[in-house]
Amino acid sequence: MLELDSLETRYGDFTFGPVDLTVGEEVLAVLGPSGSGKTTLLSTVAGIVDADGGSVTLDGRDLTGRPPETRGTGVVFQDGALFPHMTARENIAYAASATERVMELATLLEIDAVLDRTPRALSGGERQRVALARTLAADPDALLLDEPLSSLDAPIRRRLRLELHDLFDSLDIPVVYVTHDQRTASALGDRIAVLHDGQLEQIGPSSAVLERPATPFVARFTGSENVLDARVVEAGADGLLLGVGAGQLST
Amino acid sequence: MLELDSLETRYGDFTFGPVDLTVGEEVLAVLGPSGSGKTTLLSTVAGIVDADGGSVTLDGRDLTGRPPETRGTGVVFQDGALFPHMTARENIAYAASATERVMELATLLEIDAVLDRTPRALSGGERQRVALARTLAADPDALLLDEPLSSLDAPIRRRLRLELHDLFDSLDIPVVYVTHDQRTASALGDRIAVLHDGQLEQIGPSSAVLERPATPFVARFTGSENVLDARVVEAGADGLLLGVGAGQLST
Amino acid sequence: GSAVSVLAAGSLNDALENGLRERVDQRVTVESHGSARVARLVAEGQKDPDIVAVADVALFESTLRPDWYAEFATNSLVLAYDADSQGGRRVAAAGTDGWWQPLLDGDVSLGRTDPDLDPLGYRTLFALELANDHYDTETDLRAAIPDPAQLYPETQLVSQFETGAIDAAFTYRSMAVDRGYAFLDLPAAIDLGDPSLADQYGSTSYELPDGTVVSGAPISYAATLRHESGAANAVFEALIGDGYLTEFGFTVPEAYPRYTGQPPDGVAS
Amino acid sequence: MASRAETARGPDWLAVATVLGALLLCYYVLPVLSLVASQPPDVVLSRLDDPDVVGAMTTSVAASGVSTAVGTLFGVPLAYWLARTEGRTETLLTALVVLPLVLPPIVSGMVLLTVVGPDTVLGGFAATGGLPLTRSFAGVVLAQTFVASPFIVVTAKAAFEGVDDQLEAASRSLGKSRATTVRRVTLPIAWPGVLAGVTLGFARAMGEFGATIMLAYYPRTMPVQIWVSFSTAGLSEAFPVAVVLLGVAVVSLVVLNALGT
Amino acid sequence: MASRAETARGPDWLAVATVLGALLLCYYVLPVLSLVASQPPDVVLSRLDDPDVVGAMTTSVAASGVSTAVGTLFGVPLAYWLARTEGRTETLLTALVVLPLVLPPIVSGMVLLTVVGPDTVLGGFAATGGLPLTRSFAGVVLAQTFVASPFIVVTAKAAFEGVDDQLEAASRSLGKSRATTVRRVTLPIAWPGVLAGVTLGFARAMGEFGATIMLAYYPRTMPVQIWVSFSTAGLSEAFPVAVVLLGVAVVSLVVLNALGT
Ligand SMILES: [Mg+2]
Ligand SMILES: [Mg+2]
């Protein structure tokens, strides 16, 4: 179980958090536009940037202040972040404790055929498969994914999304999947958290978030179109009189 | 019309050619394994490497010895070769004579939405579309493509192959499309030339090359499986007695 | 034990390296810079040698003020010339009595060092002034011959001379001998090499940029011992006493070594 | 994975590395600081009234500027060419570029005298043409260029080698000449590295002394002026001028980098 | 497109650039060539029998080796740290690294004497501990390190900046310490640039004279030996030793590069 307690990170003018969040053995899709703090969230949990407040706990271990290499948080980056001077096989072996594990993951992710290619010679989809295999090779206690499909072309994105869904099902660890794409979030997330300007706007089961957005931002961002800008014209005992555009509406 | 007359290029131990070849307003797919000289062929025609013998003529102009920029040969490279410090729009505008041409090509290749992204932020398919737009923006008199689909994932490769087919149809210039993939060659090529060890093994209409391979290499490389290794056991007046594996075969 | 360190004027370098060193059993490390720099380096505590030797006694009276020092050799000015050049041959042809004529005529490219930086520089001016009287010339040589274009730092002067860019140069006799230059000996009355002519030399002077006025004096090398030890004392004795110096173009007058101040008991016994 | 907490930490190499780096930085800074701190500001400022110092300052900045410009104009093309050449030719020619670094500057000056000195073919020819190559501004520039420009070449070469040559092939097949290609594709991508080289070259030119004093001496640069001040009046005169040199160099480098980015 | 043939050619910039580059190369090579050619091989070879020259050669190679090693050991971490620092701190500290380049080496030597000289706290302490920091091998190394190591730092910094720091984040999230990350990811990728810096530093250390002569003089390095030969017997003695220095430096650089790749 991954627990974020009042986690807060500041980057110049931008403040992420404070955020409280608990992720069990499930997939939490974190949905938000660019600049909403998705990458900051992952980086803080993984220890790539230091938190300015709050704590992160994983399976009861307090990760706060620890260096990334001792956290057990596996990260898959947007463009794979494969080591360019190593082949796919070497990339995976870098993280794996045994050669058998490399072959096992290659088979699982269907990349046996490209293991001896350098990252430059891989297609986008292959690159992300190798990156995923490499992260899994380190046997993480939690998996953090930073828009791993966003740089892929639509057909391969759809296909890999399906495969990821099955893969996540087979992992018994918390998975945090960050994306700006509502469709990916709803396809992969058991729950969805909506991030806006460094703050959690709403969190809940996917269907709930998408069907009953809690704030106008969530509604707008998740694609509901029935949000109106309104101003309070009159507040009486029987409700509000709202001005919407040129007309009026009473509640 | 693009004409290669005894064209020859040497790279250390490797010799490409001499090759004679004429490409009209058609698509010639050049099919060959890696190391067969496909890229050397394109580079020599485009003037990126100097020929050691023979000549290249395009629409009657002798290109031999000219610098690449005066040849009118547009090249699409394997991974796009987009300029990393320019956006997609700037990449295309770099080659275009007018802004309208940029928009026109962006619409044709369906990349309007990503014009302001840098190459790093493009997917593989988008990258190749931008590269194609950029090359077309220079109004080439011949189009040379170096495995532009090979680094794409299968679904997007199939889709782009279809689009390329239509695009090539609409261009009235010679197109040379280099690939190691038999399926792409047959899908796109009006004719296919098979390259092996720097030499043209066979050239002809696609169907002819694939159905009636002229040499064992062509047969093996294009995927015919009925080629056997044999040794002459006995040569008589009535034919040959061949040893194949443990058995024998007489002709 | 550790080596005896000698910080010495550049013009002594060859004599110390190739003369003194093989005459003593002790290990000697010789370090050479321009005399003025030698004095400053020691005065300002940047170098701490056992023995200091300079090419101008005046430095021991101004920049560096040791309790005592020994004058141990003299040197004299000569006019070195490049026998392969036309200008050089003119100087040679004019000889000891007429060398100044081709210099005045301007068909010799002459080199000298900067009088503001380097004793050799102002000594050259002294020699030119003394030559006026000695040769009874019509022109004031000290006014007519010098030209700022002749000025070089010492290293550059030597390089220019050796690569043939300069036809003739005023230099120390020892240096001309060390390097095998062709040179004209100048009369004792102008070469600043004879301690007995000190009064005559003293009629000339030069004002340094900081206002100090230096007067003409015999070119007398002086040394002092800064750190006494058995080895250092022995090297000092050899340095000021042994006859090696004449081989390298120096002169050792009868009266030398001559002490100023009170040397310690271990020295000058 | 409970064992995670026990993952071997060993010595904290980052801390060790930081300490090593900080020590080296101190080694650079301490002497400079000691130099600057030992000179009261008013003493340093008073040097700015000294016409010799002002003249030397002008000569230094102008000559370093010109020799950096010359080194860039000639050196960047050389760097580009070396970067695009392969094999033995490249190794050999790169070695030639490094040679000037290996020679002590005074020796470089001596050797340069044998090539551009007043009695050499080249030097004599230039001098009769009114541009003497020694004891002149040209001499300062020649000395600084010889000593400093190799840094521009070596650094720019590494920067150019980082640019994929396929990008150049692409640009040219789009109808752009090699000049346009270099200007709009190669140079912009390699620029940070080239600028680093130009900075190194300018800094080295500002500090050049040995070759300059052999080739020029006049007009005096700041390093020559420092040497003259030391020889005539000792450290108390030399160090304030050295502080002025540091100040001028820092300002020039800041301006150079601001112009370059 | 028939007009293609008329595409403006203008002056052939490539040719112009090649000529510029070739001129600079000539400017490096001509003096060196003139130096080497003027010395008959047997005269040069005879210097290899001179124990002073052999001693200086040994000192030079050993001291340059040590100061390059020190510069690398301390400078590469500093370069890494500077590359991973941003903003004003980076600009300021980088400026500090460039300062030693701006000071004329003799001035650097004088200033270093005020920090590590025999009558300073540091120098006195080290000397009583049996490691005098002046007039010693340590003094040579200190002088060379001050003058040459900034080249290592500046060049290696540029190389490290070329390595995407996301790769480091990836490595560490895979359970590798920062030390392992730098060793197996960052350094291998940045290596060509780091090696170029080490080469520059070694070459500069081999040629170092001004600071060395102030700080050490003994044991003599090749540049000091050239100086001594020059001041005792002139160019005819100095130039053969300079040729030996060139030879030794070229061999060392080739070995260094062979070891490094
Ligand atoms: Mg190829
Ligand atoms: Mg190269």
Ligand SMILES: [Mg+2]
């Ligand atoms: Mg940085």
